Amino acid sequence: MKSFIRLLLALVLATAARAADRETLTQFSTIPALLAGLYDGEWTCATVLTNGDLGLGTFDQLDGEMIVLDGRCYRTRSDGNVAPVAGGEKTPFACVTFFDADLVISNLTAGSLAEALTALDRKVPSPNLAYALRMEGVFALVKTRSVPAQQKPYRPLTEVVKTQPTFEWRNVRGTLLGFRCPAFAKELNVAGWHLHFITADRQHGGHVLDLRLANQTAQLDLTPALRQNLSTNAAYLQLDLSGDSTEAVRKVEK
Numbered sequence: 001m002k003s004f005i006r007l008l009l010a011l012v013l014a015t016a017a018r019a020a021d022r023e024t025l026t027q028f029s030t031i032p033a034l035l036a037g038l039y040d041g042e043w044t045c046a047t048v049l050t051n052g053d054l055g056l057g058t059f060d061q062l063d064g065e066m067i068v069l070d071g072r073c074y075r076t077r078s079d080g081n082v083a084p085v086a087g088g089e090k091t092p093f094a095c096v097t098f099f100d101a102d103l104v105i106s107n108l109t110a111g112s113l114a115e116a117l118t119a120l121d122r123k124v125p126s127p128n129l130a131y132a133l134r135m136e137g138v139f140a141l142v143k144t145r146s147v148p149a150q151q152k153p154y155r156p157l158t159e160v161v162k163t164q165p166t167f168e169w170r171n172v173r174g175t176l177l178g179f180r181c182p183a184f185a186k187e188l189n190v191a192g193w194h195l196h197f198i199t200a201d202r203q204h205g206g207h208v209l210d211l212r213l214a215n216q217t218a219q220l221d222l223t224p225a226l227r228q229n230l231s232t233n234a235a236y237l238q239l240d241l242s243g244d245s246t247e248a249v250r251k252v253e254k
Helices: 002-021 031-035 045-049 113-123 157-163 246-253
Strands: 024-028 054-058 065-069 072-076 082-084 094-097 103-110 130-145 166-181 192-199 205-223 225-229
Touching: 031 157, 031 246, 045 065, 045 072, 045 094, 054 130, 054 166, 054 192, 065 094, 065 166, 065 192, 065 205, 072 192, 072 205, 103 113, 113 192, 113 205, 130 192, 157 246, 166 205
Parallel strands: 024 225
Antiparallel strands: 024 094, 054 065, 054 094, 065 072, 072 082, 103 205, 130 166, 130 205, 166 192, 192 205
16 A cells, blocks of 8 residues: 555655646746857757757758747758757757646737737736747738758857848748746846747748748747756856856847
8 A cells, every 4th residue: 555655645746746847938048148159059859859849949950940849940041041950950059848728819910020920029918027928810911030050169159140040921821939037137048039930831930030920920939937057068167157148148039
């Protein structure tokens, strides 16, 4: 009987742990490290997917924009086209969560990305928590970017994006996804919204630079727990991360 009780207790604790994991934003590396040019992949996409079914990031050598949706990983290449990614591919930066909608926001209309983000900010229960976003439908306009693989010595991300390829789609059906992190997380992730997009046919996408939408519905998942995975390679251990990355983030995001 005692063995049975111990087994039952272990199962209950394991179930509770899995449930808690669904409320966690799991991150691999940091935005400042990526800004500084640490583009070598360390974590496999298979590992990323064990920690979430929705998310974003990039790939080894900064080779494209990562989109994680419905438990599958996709790469937007530098031509704007999307392809599935094998589990063995590696990433220098990613963040994911298991998406369970906690809040639905209806009738979102915006003439720009800035307007859309302002509207979303008005609806979140608190700016001091992290949220995952998923929005599906037809978008009047989506403008995205991706970048080609980089070669060593790596340039800082602020230099790479100066020649980034950009793409525009009009009246396009797809999924907008990403995260909103609180201001105090700015030295770990993007403070505010960081969004990627993928078309419904999974053929095109990228990091979102602008959009227009009308009468859209957004789903938000409150993720009150944050799990941070840091690199242990020599380049990261020797990197000076004491500076303020706010202006660099603004340049690469906009």
